[in-house]
Amino acid sequence: MIRSVATLGEYTLASLREMGRISIFAARGVVSCFFPPFFPGEILKQLLAVGFYSLPIVGLTALFAGMVLALQMHVGFARFNAEGAVASVVVIGITRELGPVFAGLMVAGRLGSSIAAEIGSMKVSEQIDALGTLLVDPLKFLVVPRIIAGVIMLPFLVLIADIIGVMGGFLVSITVLNFSSGTYLLQTVQSLQAIDVISGLVKASAFGFCITTFGCYHGFSSDLGARGVGRATTSSVVSSCIGVLVFNYLLTALFFGT
Amino acid sequence: MSKIIFENVRKSFDRLDVLNGVSLEIEHGETHIVVGMSGCGKSVLLKCLLGIFEIDSGDILVDGMSARNKSQRNDYLKKFSILFQGNALFDSMTILENVEFGIRQLRNISPGQLKSIACEKLLSVGLEERVFNLYPAEISGGMQKRAALARAIALKPDVLLFDEPTSGLDPVTGGVICNLLKDTVKKLGITSVTITHDLKVAEFLSDRVSMLNKGRVVWTGHANDMKNCKNDFVEEFYQSSCAILGRH
Numbered sequence A: 001m002i003r004s005v006a007t008l009g010e011y012t013l014a015s016l017r018e019m020g021r022i023s024i025f026a027a028r029g030v031v032s033c034f035f036p037p038f039f040p041g042e043i044l045k046q047l048l049a050v051g052f053y054s055l056p057i058v059g060l061t062a063l064f065a066g067m068v069l070a071l072q073m074h075v076g077f078a079r080f081n082a083e084g085a086v087a088s089v090v091v092i093g094i095t096r097e098l099g100p101v102f103a104g105l106m107v108a109g110r111l112g113s114s115i116a117a118e119i120g121s122m123k124v125s126e127q128i129d130a131l132g133t134l135l136v137d138p139l140k141f142l143v144v145p146r147i148i149a150g151v152i153m154l155p156f157l158v159l160i161a162d163i164i165g166v167m168g169g170f171l172v173s174i175t176v177l178n179f180s181s182g183t184y185l186l187q188t189v190q191s192l193q194a195i196d197v198i199s200g201l202v203k204a205s206a207f208g209f210c211i212t213t214f215g216c217y218h219g220f221s222s223d224l225g226a227r228g229v230g231r232a233t234t235s236s237v238v239s240s241c242i243g244v245l246v247f248n249y250l251l252t253a254l255f256f257g258t
Numbered sequence B: 001m002s003k004i005i006f007e008n009v010r011k012s013f014d015r016l017d018v019l020n021g022v023s024l025e026i027e028h029g030e031t032h033i034v035v036g037m038s039g040c041g042k043s044v045l046l047k048c049l050l051g052i053f054e055i056d057s058g059d060i061l062v063d064g065m066s067a068r069n070k071s072q073r074n075d076y077l078k079k080f081s082i083l084f085q086g087n088a089l090f091d092s093m094t095i096l097e098n099v100e101f102g103i104r105q106l107r108n109i110s111p112g113q114l115k116s117i118a119c120e121k122l123l124s125v126g127l128e129e130r131v132f133n134l135y136p137a138e139i140s141g142g143m144q145k146r147a148a149l150a151r152a153i154a155l156k157p158d159v160l161l162f163d164e165p166t167s168g169l170d171p172v173t174g175g176v177i178c179n180l181l182k183d184t185v186k187k188l189g190i191t192s193v194t195i196t197h198d199l200k201v202a203e204f205l206s207d208r209v210s211m212l213n214k215g216r217v218v219w220t221g222h223a224n225d226m227k228n229c230k231n232d233f234v235e236e237f238y239q240s241s242c243a244i245l246g247r248h
Ligand SMILES: Nc1ncnc2c1ncn2[C@@H]1O[C@H](COP(=O)(O)OP(=O)(O)OP(=O)(O)O)[C@@H](O)[C@H]1O
Pocket: B013, B018, B036, B037, B038, B039, B040, B041, B042, B043, B044, B045, B085
């Protein structure tokens, strides 16, 4: 009994300590973003890695999310003869929630793992030490470009995901569900408000920050050896997915909570 | 040129004592060799010198600057360049970019000159031009070692540190690298510290050799005097390597 309480206590303390470390790391990362030296080449590379190469999976998930949302809503609304609301629900659902969250989770899987693995293996192979001996601050060279890329590119990705998602819903509605395209589009435009899109983009930025910071943190704190890097990668993906969902709730409460 | 002093340096990892009071003086312009058994803490010693590991007690002084002093950190680090045991080439950059990156951080040089210096260094370590634009993962271990060496010597430091510069190389390339090290050190007139297992390399390169065992320096002297040394460990080390090399 006492032992299990002790274990629980240790576990709690360890998690708190970890959270403290992550917070300090994140704060240092943010502060470093505003002080030279900057590495424009690295920033560009990361912008490309985050934005461009994540486009296919983000677009694909958004497409199917929009399609399935239209199908499901049609079934649901048909029960009380309100099929006309499908367009509104699809556009609001996609822009407020599904677009940002799906994009966030996909990028968390893709980027969270690759950042942690890359930085972790750089640590193992003494590349981080080598940066230090060349008077290059690893935080500025490795962390800052990734954070900047995450914060800037995720909103772009989500914007594109929004458009593709709504198009997915539109396609299913006019082909499978026999909506007229004119009415559907009109309804979509009428029910969309700026705040729906803006809240989604703000969320996306927060997700970008959270994913890149967790990835870098776990990479830097990875144990030596391939096993350590593997573990860091897993922790990175798990914690950035949880981070995305927690941030999503907090920001939703902030924007739309009463 | 720089003088390096280790004063009773201690370093342990999670209760594993790696350095147990290392004391050593390396003179201006000296080529110093550190030998010792695998795992005795040679690489750790170099990393302590660079301040990558913080030492537990004692001090390391380079021209009067302490490795522990955080405020002079940049000036301190600028004195060194190092060839890591695992090469530590940046794998997101090509071989040429690796060398250029190193130079760019530490020396004020125009982009055109940058490239020509980097190429010159790479050629001087015997790399062919076709590998310049390959990534480290795409070339052999020996080539990686040479590229890392080129990066290290391109920096024009006061102190050059080599962690096993010839391990993993064929004897011909090893010989070339040894000659290159000797030439570089002589030409630049700098202090250098080299870690090696190979007593032939030690004899060829060194002014003085230090033998590390159980976290302490057990013997320091000229390589040629090693065979007359009465220390048990030094004798054993020397006999074993002679047996392998077939010398008497
Ligand atoms: N980062 C580290 N964390 C914990 N222990 C370490 C670390 N680096 C080195 N050690 C330990 O320090 C000891 C000395 O390691 P070091 O790499 O200096 O050996 P070495 O003398 O260079 O050996 P080799 O000739 O094989 O390269 C080893 O027992 C190793 O386990």
